[in-house]
Amino acid sequence: MRKSFYQFLMTQRDPESHDEVAQFADNAFFDQSFPKLEQAYEPLSKYLEENAGYLPSMTIFDTAFQKYQEQASEL
Template sequence: MAYRESFYRYLMTQRNADSNDEVAQFANNAQNDQTFPKQEQNYEKLSDYLELNGGYLPSMSIFDKAYQMYREKMTY
């Protein structure tokens, strides 16, 4: 399924420097990741990237949660 915007663009809408929410913290940290695949929509490619380069992500379950939120928003 093709989404209207990239996962990164969606994730940037979740940023909140004052929040302790794990998805918000993921978004804050991803913003500073210069090599994040900013145009990517594919779960597997994003997951592979984060497993190798996402040292700022304490658990892949946070990515899974954020990706599910992205899918739900993009299917409307």
């Protein structure tokens, strides 16, 4: 079974890192409303655009989602 985007994102967490995806992951961890079971780009993008003040640029999400898709294709 394919991981949700949130499950993937949690593997990118690193509070010590200055990497934008790691910072996004750390912030998403504390977002209690994050759609934790979602796998699709559009609903995630819509949620983040409307609710994620902690995400300075949607480009960071795009980068993370691309990594998510690449990892899923390797399985």
